[in-house]
Each structure stands twice: as structure tokens, then as C-alpha cells.
Amino acid sequence: MRRCHFALLTVALAAAVDVHPATAEPEWECWRGNGRACSSADLADSALRQILVMPTGYAEAERDAFWGDFDRLVADASNVGSVWSTQKKDRILYVGCFVAGGALGTPEATFGGAVLPHPVRDYALTLSLDAVSAKVNETKASAIPELQPMGVAILFNDSSHLGADNASPPSFVRGPYGVARLTRGDLQGGYIASHELAHAALNFLDEYVEEGFEHLSIRTLDALTRHLLLGASPQGRPRAASDRLAAYDYNLSEILANNGNDNIATSPLPSTVTSPISEPVSFPYEGGMFFGRGTFHAAGNNLMNSDRGMRADDDGFALAHSASQQRLIDTAFGASPYRANDRLRNAGPKNGWPTVGSTATVLMFDGDKNHQFQPTQHYIVQVGWYERVWTTCGQGARLHACATLQWRTSQKTVEPTARTIDLKASSLYGLANLVQLLFCDLGVAEVPLPNGPDFRLCERLLGDVAVDFLPTFTFRTPYEETSVPTSQSFTTYYWRFSTNNGHAASGWTGWSSFYRTF
Amino acid sequence: MSPSRSRVRALVALSLVVVAGVFVVWTSGGDDRKRARVKTGDRTVVQRSLPAAEGAADQIEARRLQVEAIIARNNAALLAQRRAFEADGWTFVEVAAPDPALVTASPELLATREAELRAQLLSAPPGREHLQNVATIATQARDAETRVAAVDALARMGPGDPQRALLDVMRQLDPVDPARRTLVALLHPEGTADPIARDLIALLDAPSVTDDERDQIAMAVSLSVLRDGEGLPSHLAHEMSRSARALVEHMILLAQEEPAFARNER
Numbered sequence: 001m002r003r004c005h006f007a008l009l010t011v012a013l014a015a016a017v018d019v020h021p022a023t024a025e026p027e028w029e030c031w032r033g034n035g036r037a038c039s040s041a042d043l044a045d046s047a048l049r050q051i052l053v054m055p056t057g058y059a060e061a062e063r064d065a066f067w068g069d070f071d072r073l074v075a076d077a078s079n080v081g082s083v084w085s086t087q088k089k090d091r092i093l094y095v096g097c098f099v100a101g102g103a104l105g106t107p108e109a110t111f112g113g114a115v116l117p118h119p120v121r122d123y124a125l126t127l128s129l130d131a132v133s134a135k136v137n138e139t140k141a142s143a144i145p146e147l148q149p150m151g152v153a154i155l156f157n158d159s160s161h162l163g164a165d166n167a168s169p170p171s172f173v174r175g176p177y178g179v180a181r182l183t184r185g186d187l188q189g190g191y192i193a194s195h196e197l198a199h200a201a202l203n204f205l206d207e208y209v210e211e212g213f214e215h216l217s218i219r220t221l222d223a224l225t226r227h228l229l230l231g232a233s234p235q236g237r238p239r240a241a242s243d244r245l246a247a248y249d250y251n252l253s254e255i256l257a258n259n260g261n262d263n264i265a266t267s268p269l270p271s272t273v274t275s276p277i278s279e280p281v282s283f284p285y286e287g288g289m290f291f292g293r294g295t296f297h298a299a300g301n302n303l304m305n306s307d308r309g310m311r312a313d314d315d316g317f318a319l320a321h322s323a324s325q326q327r328l329i330d331t332a333f334g335a336s337p338y339r340a341n342d343r344l345r346n347a348g349p350k351n352g353w354p355t356v357g358s359t360a361t362v363l364m365f366d367g368d369k370n371h372q373f374q375p376t377q378h379y380i381v382q383v384g385w386y387e388r389v390w391t392t393c394g395q396g397a398r399l400h401a402c403a404t405l406q407w408r409t410s411q412k413t414v415e416p417t418a419r420t421i422d423l424k425a426s427s428l429y430g431l432a433n434l435v436q437l438l439f440c441d442l443g444v445a446e447v448p449l450p451n452g453p454d455f456r457l458c459e460r461l462l463g464d465v466a467v468d469f470l471p472t473f474t475f476r477t478p479y480e481e482t483s484v485p486t487s488q489s490f491t492t493y494y495w496r497f498s499t500n501n502g503h504a505a506s507g508w509t510g511w512s513s514f515y516r517t518f
Numbered sequence: 519m520s521p522s523r524s525r526v527r528a529l530v531a532l533s534l535v536v537v538a539g540v541f542v543v544w545t546s547g548g549d550d551r552k553r554a555r556v557k558t559g560d561r562t563v564v565q566r567s568l569p570a571a572e573g574a575a576d577q578i579e580a581r582r583l584q585v586e587a588i589i590a591r592n593n594a595a596l597l598a599q600r601r602a603f604e605a606d607g608w609t610f611v612e613v614a615a616p617d618p619a620l621v622t623a624s625p626e627l628l629a630t631r632e633a634e635l636r637a638q639l640l641s642a643p644p645g646r647e648h649l650q651n652v653a654t655i656a657t658q659a660r661d662a663e664t665r666v667a668a669v670d671a672l673a674r675m676g677p678g679d680p681q682r683a684l685l686d687v688m689r690q691l692d693p694v695d696p697a698r699r700t701l702v703a704l705l706h707p708e709g710t711a712d713p714i715a716r717d718l719i720a721l722l723d724a725p726s727v728t729d730d731e732r733d734q735i736a737m738a739v740s741l742s743v744l745r746d747g748e749g750l751p752s753h754l755a756h757e758m759s760r761s762a763r764a765l766v767e768h769m770i771l772l773a774q775e776e777p778a779f780a781r782n783e784r
């Protein structure tokens with residue numbers, strides 16, 4: 001395998017030239033998954049995709065060990081069954097970046113990496129996502145301007161805690177890439193690396209179910225939505241906020257499991273409107289993302305599933321992908337979106353809801369708003385109402401004013417805006433452990449605090465933390481809203497919307513209505 | 519002619535005079551308008567006209583001006599509405615009006631337009647006023663996908679009656695029906711004081727409920743208990759069988775299970 005070595009301060013390279021390091025010890029290297037040399041032109045090629053690999057727990061003296069592990073990761077992930085990293089190895093650039101530090105679990109460990117007991121599994125790999133993000137930005141600013149990773153892998157210098165690997169998908173870290181945490185002991189065979197990187201780079205969620213939760217539905221958690229969002233005792237809740245949540249259909253399950261992750265949805269019928277370029281997606285098998293019930297995925301044995309609790313022969317593990325996943329992989333590597341953004345719902349005001357005042361707000365649920373590869377580019381919202389149009393009837397002595405009802409529709413293009421929602425740990429009370437379990441499993445392992453280092457969610461029991469120091473979980477939401485100038489009192493307004501992902505426009509949602517009172 | 523008979527005749531005549539007077543006032547008096555109900559499409563509107571002119575051309579012209587003033591006044595509001603939309607960046611387009619049968623989720627559509635009805639339920643769930651229609655669809659639809667969409671739409675209507683409707687639907691569906699599998703997870707008591715919590719507890723001992731469903735119902739109850747933060751209320755505990763109580767307590771423990779790292783530290 002031929003590497004292209006680049007050293008810091010030697011990035012003024014001629015395009016497509018394999019450059020040897022200016023120093024004997026490379027800080028970073030780049031090679032293709034197929035073993036071919038990687039050039040600076042490759043790095044700038046928007047048709048290629050980048051995976052950034054960095055270490056934690058490796059000392060300066062272990063530099064060679066890191067590069068050996070890096071080699072192994074690339075070779076194994078590129079030659080395992082027919083998984084995405086093997087299929088697309090010609091199109092993947094692996095960029096290794098060595099950062100020396102202290103041992104795992106010490107304050108000097110790179111990115112604060114540590115192996116700690118995990119709420120669900122025996123152990124978990126944790127680190128500071130902020131520190132990883134800062135390093136990516138620094139590298140891009142100084143050494144590799146073309147750096148634009150679709151996923152980041154952090155190699156933990158540990159061989160004794162097998163199976164502790166995990167990942168934070170981009171949708172849960174609110175960034176352009178997710179972060180996979182891998183031990184060097186788990187690199188063998190390529191399965192772990194390709195699986196965890198599928199979370200981090202493709203935004204896939206697990207399609208298997210955690211033991212003990214086979215009969216638990218994620219929809220059960222929707223009952224907690226108002227509680228978590230309002231963040232106060234029922235007596236202390238602001239009336240306006242409470243009313244708003246009654247009129248609008250926010251759901252914790254959608255925020256967690258129907259929010260840009262293409263392979264999982266909270267309905268077996270994720271396509272709620274037509275797509276001009278595809279048939280409706282069908283997710284016949286229930287389970288995934290921790291829960292045995294309430295989440296659904298496509299048929300086809302694949303890398304993100306397991307053979308435990310199979311609902312049919314094609315609901316298990318394989319070093320391959322379901323047809324549904326494959327379409328997304330092709331899109332991730334440059335093909336046009338395979339469907340319109342068709343996972344939509346009018347989310348409020350609830351049908352027929354009375355509104356007051358000359359402006360109403362309509363809420364749109366869009367499961368693809370935060371899609372990693374085909375996010376919604378714009379919405380078209382239509383609002384209609386019956387106008388009482390007065391005109392003359394009769395003539396001469398019989399002339400009189402009469403009214404006809406005429407249907408009037410207006411529409412507006414709405415650009416998506418980043419919207420987040422805060423779930424306050426201080427309002428969890430007896431549910432703290434359950435939510436902690438869930439979020440740790442999802443890869444929400446580090447929560448930024450306003451005045452200090454990240455809150456390491458999977459290291460400390462929430463119930464033991466003083467209320468004032470509890471974190472607030474901030475999630476991107478799959479909801480978009482726009483205001484409607486409802487100047488006519490005592491009028492029923494109808495509304496609907498469609499999406500456009502830059503390649504295809506979706507069909508319209510059905511018409512919903514709300515009633516302007518005063 | 520007897521005095522009483524003549525009194526009756528006088529009363530009848532007086533009544534006729536009063537009725538005629540009312541008729542005259544109604545048709546030409548007061549605000550010199552007359553009102554009639556007319557139908558336009560499916561909407562009833564009020565039609566207004568001026569009293570008949572008394573023949574002269576200038577009176578006809580006066581009527582015309584008066585009518586136009588009424589029209590201008592009445593249309594001002596809708597023009598203001600249009601301007602408000604335009605000022606906010608909206609443009610007017612020609613689009614067909616909503617089909618009332620779809621908006622109200624009429625079960626009659628099951629016969630010929632089930633796919634459209636399903637799309638409506640999924641993308642624009644009907645409001646509570648159409649609860650009965652949706653409940654009917656949940657049990658009567660031919661396609662399981664439509665029944666699933668209907669139970670989902672019922673759940674989105676919120677607490678109270680929709681939750682009771684879901685319980686009714688559950689009783690009518692076979693345990694292997696995909697809609698029933700979806701439905702059980704959508705039963706959410708607002709809290710332990712919600713009457714639905716009591717209904718759910720009763721279901722824990724019902725022979726018609728599968729073990730799988732029992733677990734989900736017990737978890738829904740346990741989340742209510744944990745959310746309220748005051749333990750299993752006595753009014754519920756007294757109504758529970760020993761096995762039902764054990765199951766709810768198991769689910770409470772499951773939801774409260776300490777993460778492994780905490781257990782290791784203690």
C-alpha cells in the first residue's frame with residue numbers, strides 16, 4: 001500500500017503529486033481505501049469522501065503503533081463483505097492525524113479519552129466531542145484546508161475492553177460529521193469499524209434492540225415530551241407554553257428516531273406524501289435504536305442489525321446492506337437523492353384548533369429536515385380560506401348586494417431554519433436513569449455546559465448531581481414553523497405544505513384547518 | 519252572533535293585522551334591508567338587498583350607489599386580508615379547495631378512496647371533532663396500513679376522549695392486527711389521576727391482552743407513576759391484582775435501573 005505522506009507546514013503542494021514528508025515523523029497521512037495514493041487533488045475532489053482518524057491514549061512513543069492501527073483500520077474496513085466502506089473504497093480517503101497525549105483516563109489523554117463503565121453495556125469509550133471538533137477545525141485551518149470529513153474515528157489505545165465501541169451520529173452532535181469511538185483491540189475484521197463509522201458518517205441508527213427492552217415502545221416516551229420540554233412542575237409551567245404544547249404535536253420519539261436518520265422511522269409507513277421519483281418507503285420490521293417497539297426499519301439483513309430477536313429471515317445481521325440503506329449510501333457518495341423528502345405531517349395547530357389574533361403559527365414535521373445528505377432546501381406552504389366576496393345581483397329596482405363564497409389560496413416559500421429543543425435534566429425526577437440509559441446508548445455521551453467542561457453523561461449518575469449542575473440536552477428538531485397573517489376573525493383557514501430537497505419536490509400533505517376566533 | 523263568537527272574530531282579525539304589519543316591517547322597514555338565506559356551494563351566506571325603488575331613475579341610481587357602498591364596505595375586509603398575505607411575502611395561486619370528505623376523514627371514502635384517506639390521516643391528522651370517523655376507520659378499513667394510520671391519528675388528538683376511543687378500538691381488533699400492535703404503545707395516561715390510568719390497570723388482568731401488550735401497558739403506567747414522583751397511588755394500588763402490581767413495580771424498577779457505572783461505584 002502506497003501512502004502519501006504530508007507533514008505539517010508542507011501543505012503547499014502541487015495537485016495530484018504524491019509528496020513525501022518534510023519531517024521523518026508524519027503528523028498526518030492520507031490514503032485511499034483501495035490502497036492507492038492520495039493526493040492533494042484527491043483531498044480537494046468533491047466526488048471523494050473523507051474519513052478522519054485520530055488517536056487518544058497514544059503517547060509520543062506510540063506514534064508507530066497508531067500508524068499501524070490506522071493501516072489496519074483502513075485495510076479491514078475496506079475489505080469486509082459488501083459493506084459501504086468496502087463498496088466505496090475507491091471513493092473514500094482516510095486521513096490519519098496523529099496527536100500525542102497521555103494515557104486513557106488521565107487528564108492528559110488526547111480529547112480526554114477514557115474507558116469507563118457504561119449504563120447499558122459493560123464499558124463505554126468517552127471523550128470530549130468539543131475537543132475533537134476543535135482539533136478538526138484547527139487541522140482544517142492550518143494543515144489541511146481541504147479537510148471535510150463525513151465521519152471521524154477516534155482510536156482508543158486499549159485492547160482489553162472489547163465491545164465498548166460506540167458512536168455519536170451527526171444528528172445527535174449537530175454537526176456535519178459524527179464521531180466513532182473504537183478501541184484498537186476491536187479493529188480486527190473490519191466489522192466494528194464499518195459499523196461504528198456507518199453511524200458517524202452515514203447517520204445510520206442501530207436496527208437491533210437492547211436486551212430487556214424488546215417490548216418497550218419509543219412511543220411510550222412521548223408521554224414525557226411535555227414534561228421534558230416545559231421543565232417545571234405542572235404548577236410552575238408557563239400557561240402560554242403549556243397551551244402551545246397542547247395545540248402542537250411535538251414528540252420525543254420523533255426528535256430521537258425520525259430526525260434525518262434514513263434507516264429508522266417511528267412508523268412502518270414513513271412516506272406520508274407522494275414522491276415523484278420513488279415508491280413509498282416501507283419499513284415492515286419493528287425495532288431499532290434501543291427499543292423493540294415503535295421504531296421500524298426496512299427488510300434485508302445488514303450491518304446495522306443483529307440476529308437477536310429477528311422478526312423474519314431477512315431481519316438480521318449481514319456484512320451487507322438492505323436495499324433501502326443501499327440507496328442512501330449511493331446518495332451519500334454523490335448520487336441524486338433517491339426519493340423526495342416525503343416524511344411529512346402537519347403538526348399544528350391541531351385540526352380545527354381555535355386561534356386568537358392576527359397571526360397564527362403553523363408547525364411542520366419533516367423527518368428529513370436534518371437529513372445528512374438530502375436536507376430540505378425549502379418548503380412551500382399553502383394557506384387557503386373561503387372569501388365572502390360581495391357583488392351586485394339583480395338589476396334596476398331589484399338591484400341588491402349578494403355574496404358568494406370563493407376559495408382563495410396563497411403560498412409562500414419558507415427556508416428551513418435551525419431549530420433546537422432543550423430537554424431539561426432537572427425535570428426528569430424519577431425518569432433520570434431511563435433517559436440517561438437511552439441517551440448514552442444513542443451516543444449523546446457529552447453534554448456541553450454553559451460555564452465549564454462538557455458534562456460526561458455516561459460517567460455520572462444524574463440522580464446524584466445537584467439540580468443546579470444538571471445539563472440541558474439540546475437536540476435539533478425535525479420541526480419547522482412559519483407564521484400566517486390571519487387578519488379575518490371568525491374564519492377557518494386551511495393549510496398544507498410540501499418540501500424540496502434540491503432534486504425532487506414532494507407531494508402535498510393533506511389539508512388541515514384552524515379557526516381564527518377574535 | 520254571540521258576544522264570544524264576535525270576540526273571537528275580532529281577535530282573528532287583529533292577529534291578521536299584526537302578522538301583516540310584521541311582514542311589511544320585515545320586508546321594507548327598519549334598516550330598509552331584507553335578508554334571505556341562500557346557498558353557495560356548501561356554504562350558506564347572507565344576501566342583502568335594498569328596498570324596491572319607487573320607479574324614478576334617480577331612485578334607481580341612488581339604490582345603485584347604496585348597493586355599491588355596501589359591497590365596498592363588505593369587501594374591504596377581504597381586501598385587507600389579501601394585502602396582509604401579500605405584505606408577508608405570500609402569492610396567490612389557483613388551487614382546488616379541500617375535499618370536505620377527506621378533511622373530515624369520512625369513512626365513506628373507504629369504499630373507493632382508501633389510499634387517499636390513509637394519506638390524509640398520515641399527513642394531516644384530523645381534529646377531535648372527527649374522532650368518531652377516525653375510530654370507525656381504525657376498525658373498518660380493509661388495509662392494515664389504513665387502520666395503523668387511523669390509530670396513529672387518534673393518538674395525535676391528545677388526552678381524554680381520544681384515549682378512550684383507542685381503548686374501544688383495541689377491544690375490537692385482533693391481537694395480531696398491526697393496528698393493535700401500534701395502538702398499545704399509544705395509550706398514555708396524563709398522570710396517575712387520569713381515568714385512563716385506571717382503565718389501563720384493569721387491562722393488566724384482562725385475558726384478552728397479550729403478554730407483550732401487558733408489558734407495554736405496565737410501562738406506560740409506571741412512567742406516569744415516576745413522572746408524578748409520588749409512588750404508586752393507593753387508589754390504583756388497591757385495584758390491582760398481585761400480578762399486575764408486580765409487573766408495574768418491575769417496570770418502575772426497569773425504568774429506574776441504575777446505570778452500571780453507578781452500581782459499580784457503590
